[in-house]
Amino acid sequence: xxxxxxxxxxxTPGRGQWASxxxxxxxxxxxxxxxxxxxFARPVRSATIVAAIAFGAAAVTFSVxxxxxxxxxxxxxxxxxxxxxxxxxPTDLPPGGNGAPPGGVPAGPADGGPVASAMPRxxxxxxxxxxxxxxxxxxxxxxxxxxxxVTAAGVTGAVETLAFTGDNSSYGYQMVSGTWFGGxxxxxxxxxxxxxxxxxxGDTIVLTDHxxxxxxxIVGEAFNTENDGMQLLTATATLAAAEPDLAPQxxxxxxxxxxxxxxxxxxxxxxxxxxxxxxxxxxDDTNEFxxxxxxxxxxxTVLLVTVAALGVLNMVVLETRERVHxxxxxxxxxxxxxxxxxxxxxxxVVTGLAGGAVGVPVGMLLQRMVVNDMGRTAGFNLPAAVLxxxxxxxxxxxxxxxxxxxxxxxxxxxxxxARTRTATALRTE
Numbered sequence: 325x326x327x328x329x330x331x332x333x334x335x336t337p338g339r340g341q342w343a344s345x346x347x348x349x350x351x352x353x354x355x356x357x358x359x360x361x362x363x364f365a366r367p368v369r370s371a372t373i374v375a376a377i378a379f380g381a382a383a384v385t386f387s388v389x390x391x392x393x394x395x396x397x398x399x400x401x402x403x404x405x406x407x408x409x410x411x412x413x414p415t416d417l418p419p420g421g422n423g424a425p426p427g428g429v430p431a432g433p434a435d436g437g438p439v440a441s442a443m444p445r446x447x448x449x450x451x452x453x454x455x456x457x458x459x460x461x462x463x464x465x466x467x468x469x470x471x472x473x474v475t476a477a478g479v480t481g482a483v484e485t486l487a488f489t490g491d492n493s494s495y496g497y498q499m500v501s502g503t504w505f506g507g508x509x510x511x512x513x514x515x516x517x518x519x520x521x522x523x524x525x526g527d528t529i530v531l532t533d534h535x536x537x538x539x540x541x542i543v544g545e546a547f548n549t550e551n552d553g554m555q556l557l558t559a560t561a562t563l564a565a566a567e568p569d570l571a572p573q574x575x576x577x578x579x580x581x582x583x584x585x586x587x588x589x590x591x592x593x594x595x596x597x598x599x600x601x602x603x604x605x606x607x608d609d610t611n612e613f614x615x616x617x618x619x620x621x622x623x624x625t626v627l628l629v630t631v632a633a634l635g636v637l638n639m640v641v642l643e644t645r646e647r648v649h650x651x652x653x654x655x656x657x658x659x660x661x662x663x664x665x666x667x668x669x670x671x672x673v674v675t676g677l678a679g680g681a682v683g684v685p686v687g688m689l690l691q692r693m694v695v696n697d698m699g700r701t702a703g704f705n706l707p708a709a710v711l712x713x714x715x716x717x718x719x720x721x722x723x724x725x726x727x728x729x730x731x732x733x734x735x736x737x738x739x740x741x742a743r744t745r746t747a748t749a750l751r752t753e
Contacts, residue, residue: 360671465490636729
């Protein structure tokens with residue numbers, strides 16, 4: 325009781341003096357160096373401030389990472405800027421017509437979505453279409469796409485197969501492991517297919533296409549959610565022995581940066597109209613689930629950052645109230661209000677940087693765990709482009725975000741300390 329009444333809440337004499345001497349050697353104004361040494365006088369209390377700031381920094385890092393991962397997942401589903409379909413564009417259809425030009429070619433889908441497996445194959449002038457695509461300014465790459473069905477050993481029912489031609493047959497898929505097919509006899513599949521067949525990248529499997537057995541090798545695992553992941557990707561030449569007449573029913577085109585997709589599609593449609601085909605832009609609508617998750621994570625992050633800042637505010641107010649007599653001494657020795665504010669803010673710099681340094685790795689780990697679990701729940705392995713989304717510059721900003729949280733939490737008590745009268749502070753114990 326006597327010790328408590330005599331000492332009060334002040335730190336033990338001598339605690340943190342080594343930090344004060346050390347910071348005094350830093351070429352900064354003395355109020356700032358005094359503030360930098362304050363956290364070491366109360367290490368346990370400073371640790372709680374670090375924990376609060378780390379909590380906020382981790383929340384920001386996790387939220388940004390989760391949103392970026394979900395956006396990358398959605399981006400992996402859109403593989404082209406412009407698509408070429410058979411038939412006339414919808415705006416040119418005659419009343420009651422089906423879009424077939426005089427040659428009898430029916431219209432294909434014009435919404436930029438996947439081609440239905442039941443789409444009738446029509447005799448398009450493939451060479452002329454490719455020539456028109458290559459000649460059009462702004463073309464970065466293209467691939468022809470034919471859709472068919474095969475059966476695979478170990479899988480019940482037919483498996484949709486996409487057969488590619490052209491110079492851009494990678495089609496934008498993100499690879500999880502292995503490589504993209506390089507020629508006939510090689511296929512790329514996704515995780516559900518590997519799980520259903522009990523195979524791995526590098527294994528061979530027998531496909532049956534129109535009664536013809538084809539032995540192919542799985543050379544890569546791609547992140548492909550179409551048809552619940554039960555889809556094969558290969559070159560058209562792989563199926564040539566079973567379907568020699570298999571030809572692309574649409575073309576997917578990627579454009580050079582800065583190219584106007586609408587103007588490109590309109591100009592290309594004029595070139596393709598005599599060939600019984602048209603071009604249309606691909607509309608990548610944002611998934612509603614992604615929008616909802618991004619909104620919720622943003623709201624949660626704001627709340628958690630607010631809680632962290634309030635925790636810092638509470639600790640700094642307590643620290644400042646306990647040190648009010650010391651503030652009076654400093655003021656009596658000539659410390660100005662601005663110097664007082666600088667000292668109080670400097671007292672949270674060390675804890676802010678430490679909290680950011682701790683919180684950022686925690687947020688990164690949490691993002692990877694959550695996204696990986698989401699992928700496994702859906703039955704997919706995720707590519708590096710979905711998991712590894714942080715850049716070094718972003719991580720530095722997130723770490724400095726911990727300092728920002730600390731500074732925001734210290735502004736109110738710093739202002740109170742600056743306004744405190746010297747005589748009042750000296751009378752206070």
